[in-house]
Amino acid sequence: MPELPEVEVIARGLREPLTGRCLERVRVDDVRAVPGHTPEEFVERVQGARVVGVRRRGKLLLFDLDHASLAGAGGAMAPGQGGSVLTVHLRMTGRLVHGGDRPHEAHERIRFHLDDGSVLTFADVRRFGGCRVFTPDELEQWSFWRALGPEPLEVDREVFVDLLQKRRARIKALLLDQRVVAGVGNIYADESLFRAGIRPDAVAALVSRKRLGALHQALQEVLLQAIAENGSSISDYRTARGDAGAFQNSFQVYGKAGQTCQTCGATLCGCKVGGRSTTYCPHCQPS
DNA sequence: ACGAGATCCTGTCAGC
DNA sequence: TGCTGACAGGATCTCG
Numbered sequence: 001m002p003e004l005p006e007v008e009v010i011a012r013g014l015r016e017p018l019t020g021r022c023l024e025r026v027r028v029d030d031v032r033a034v035p036g037h038t039p040e041e042f043v044e045r046v047q048g049a050r051v052v053g054v055r056r057r058g059k060l061l062l063f064d065l066d067h068a069s070l071a072g073a074g075g076a077m078a079p080g081q082g083g084s085v086l087t088v089h090l091r092m093t094g095r096l097v098h099g100g101d102r103p104h105e106a107h108e109r110i111r112f113h114l115d116d117g118s119v120l121t122f123a124d125v126r127r128f129g130g131c132r133v134f135t136p137d138e139l140e141q142w143s144f145w146r147a148l149g150p151e152p153l154e155v156d157r158e159v160f161v162d163l164l165q166k167r168r169a170r171i172k173a174l175l176l177d178q179r180v181v182a183g184v185g186n187i188y189a190d191e192s193l194f195r196a197g198i199r200p201d202a203v204a205a206l207v208s209r210k211r212l213g214a215l216h217q218a219l220q221e222v223l224l225q226a227i228a229e230n231g232s233s234i235s236d237y238r239t240a241r242g243d244a245g246a247f248q249n250s251f252q253v254y255g256k257a258g259q260t261c262q263t264c265g266a267t268l269c270g271c272k273v274g275g276r277s278t279t280y281c282p283h284c285q286p287s
Numbered sequence: 288a289c290g291a292g293a294t295c296c297t298g299t300c301a302g303c
Numbered sequence: 304t305g306c307t308g309a310c311a312g313g314a315t316c317t318c319g
Contacts, residue, residue, distance in 0.1 A: 001312065059313080091313055092296085107297095126296045128313070144314080169290055178314075186312065234311095275292065276312065 001234065002090040004152065004183030005226035006245065007056050010096055013240035015054040017098055017118070018063070022050045025113040033109035033122060035130045045133045046086055046112075058148050058182030061088040061096070065133075085134050088122065094129030097121050098240045148182040152219050155181065161212040164204040171207060172200035173274035175219075184219070186276050187232055190254045192219040199285045200273045207287075225250065253279040 002010070026047045028039035037045075046065065053064035063086040088096060097105075098120045101113075110122040110131060122131060132142075139145055150159070160181070167174055174180045175189040184192075193200050195218035198211055207215075226232060231245035234255075239245065252262060257270025257279045266283040 003313095089313085092311080093298090125298065126312090128296065167289085173290080176313080274290095277310085 001092050001185055001187070002094065002231070003059060003185035003188055004056075005188070005223055005247065006231035007059050007061055007090065007183070008227050009231045009245065010240045011054050011056040011061055014096070014098060014120075018051045018054055018114070018120070020051065021118075022115040023047055023065075023112050024115045027111045027113075028109070029111075030109040030127065032127050033124065033130055034132065036132055042131070042133060045084065049084065052083070057145075058151070058178055059089065059185070060145075060148075061090070062086070063088070083136065085136065085139050086131060087134065087139075088131050089129050090124070091126075091128035091130075093125040095121075095123045096240055097123070144178075147179045149178060149180045150182065152181045152183055153223055155216075157213055157216045160216045161209050164207070164212050164215075165209065167204045169204060170201045170273055171198060171204045171215075172276070172278060174204055176274055176276065181219075183223075186278075187234075187251070187254045188219070188222055188226065190279055191252060192222045194253045194281060194285060195222060197285050199287055200278045200280050201271065202287060253281060255279065 023046050026043045028034055028042055031039055034042040049065035049067050051063050052066045055062040055064065065084045065086055067082045067084065088094070090096065098118060101117065101119050104111075105121060105123055107125045108121050108123045109127075112120040114120065122129070134142060149163075152160075163180060164171065164174055172189050172193060175184045175192070176186065190200065192215060196211060196215040198207055198215060204212075226245075226247040229245060229247040229250065230239055230243065232247040232251070233244035234248060253268055256268050257277075259268050260266070261268055261281040261284060264281065264283045266281055268279050269282050271278050271280075
C-alpha cells in the first residue's frame with residue numbers, strides 16, 4: 001500500500017530514466033485504469049508526448065508532459081504551453097515498473113512504450129488505482145487536487161498543531177484524511193502516533209499542543225526514515241526498478257497486535273479507528 | 288460543516 | 304481436498 005515514502009521513492013527512481021523520453025506508444029487494457037477517460041481519449045492525450053518532469057504530491061505521482069514536439073517544427077514553445085500532467089494514483093496494490101520490453105504481466109492495465117525501447121507498466125491487482133491526464137488548468141480544478149492538505153514534510157509545526165487541535169475527530173482518522181495532511185496512510189499513521197505517545201483513538205482537540213508538536217516531529221522522522229530505507233514492502237509494493245523496501249523491518253506497531261512492545265514489554269493492542277485496523281501500545285501511548 | 292460507516296475489488300489465509 | 308467467509312485499505316459516497 002504505497003504511501004508518501006513509497007511514492008517518493010518511485011518518483012525519484014523514475015525521474016532520471018524517464019525525463020526527456022517520449023511516450024511513443026500507449027496501450028490501455030482496462031477502462032477502469034483511466035477513470036474519467038475513455039481508453040481512446042487517454043491514449044490520444046498522452047501518446048507522443050515527452051516527459052519533462054516527475055513529481056509527487058501526497059500519494060499522487062505526477063508526470064509533466066510536453067506536446068511541443070507534436071505541434072510541428074516550431075520548437076521554441078514557452079514552458080507549460082501545450083503541456084499536460086499525467087497523474088498516477090497507486091491506491092492499494094498499484095505498481096509502476098520501468099524496464100526493458102517484457103511479456104504482459106499479471107494484472108497489467110497500461111503499458112507505455114518509450115522512445116529508447118524501454119517500457120513503463122502500470123499493474124494493479126485490485127483495480128483501485130488509476131491514471132488521469134489534465135491540462136494545468138484542469139488539474140487546478142480537480143476537486144481531489146484542490147482539497148489536498150499540506151505536505152507533512154513541509155508543513156510548519158504550529159500550522160500542523162492548529163490544524164489538528166480544532167478538530168473533534170479521532171486523531172488517527174485525521175492523519176488518514178488527505179485534506180488534513182497529504183500522503184499519510186495506515187502504516188505511517190500508526191508508527192508516528194506510537195513515536196509521539198498518542199493513542200490513535202484520542203480526540204484530536206483533547207490532545208495537548210505539546211504532544212501534537214511531538215506528533216509533527218515523529219511524523220517527519222518516520223517519513224524521512226522510510227524514504228531513506230526505500231519505503232515499506234508488505235506485499236505488493238516495489239520500487240520502480242522492482243526492488244523491495246526495507247522500512248517494514250523498522251515497524252514498531254503496525255501489524256503487530258498481540259506481540260510484545262519492544263520499548264516497554266506490554267502487549268500491543270489491536271482495534272479499529274476510522275474503519276482501519278490499528279495497533280498501539282497501551283503503556284507507551286496512554287492518552 | 289463535520290464525523291462515521293459502507294462501498295469498491297481481489298488475493299490470501301484461517302477454519303471447517 | 305475444497306469450499307466459505309473474513310480481511311486488507313484509499314478515496315468517495317451517504318447518512319445523521
